[in-house]
Structure formats: C-alpha cells, structure tokens
Amino acid sequence: MDYFIIAITTLAGLYFHGWLYVRIKRWMDRDLALSFAGDDEDKRAFMLERLDNARAKKVKRKELAAWLERAAAEYGV
Numbered sequence: 001m002d003y004f005i006i007a008i009t010t011l012a013g014l015y016f017h018g019w020l021y022v023r024i025k026r027w028m029d030r031d032l033a034l035s036f037a038g039d040d041e042d043k044r045a046f047m048l049e050r051l052d053n054a055r056a057k058k059v060k061r062k063e064l065a066a067w068l069e070r071a072a073a074e075y076g077v
Contacts, residue, residue, distance in 0.1 A: 032064065034047060034048070036069060036072035
C-alpha cells in the first residue's frame with residue numbers, strides 16, 4: 001500500500017509540474033505577443049490572432065520573437 005501511495009503522489013506531482021510548465025510557456029508567449037502591441041486594443045487582438053497562427057504553423061520558440069515582430073510590422077500596412 002505504501003508503494004501505491006508513493007506512486008500516485010509522484011505521478012500527480014509530475015502531472016502538475018508538466019501542466020504548470022505548459023501554462024507558463026503559454027503565458028510567456030502571450031506576453032511576448034502583447035508586448036509588440038502596446039496599448040492599442042485593435043493591435044492587441046491582431047497580435048493574439050498572429051500568435052494563434054504561429055501556433056498553428058508550429059513556429060519554433062527560437063523563431064517566435066522574430067516572427068511576431070514581423071507580424072507587428074505588417075499591422076496596418
């Protein structure tokens with residue numbers, strides 16, 4: 001029974017840490033996209049849409065900042 005309790009708590013801890021890692025990664029990506037938008041509400045919505053497009057296109061994290069910067073430069077063109 002002791003091993004069962006240890007296994008369950010270990011698995012729950014690993015799941016929680018994985019969930020937390022994914023949430024923090026999403027928050028960082030969202031903050032990055034919104035940092036290019038400034039205070040303009042329309043541009044904020046545009047940048048969040050671009051972030052969704054980047055996720056759909058599976059843009060790598062290393063390339064995400066440059067990709068979002070290009071998208072911000074295209075806004076209003």
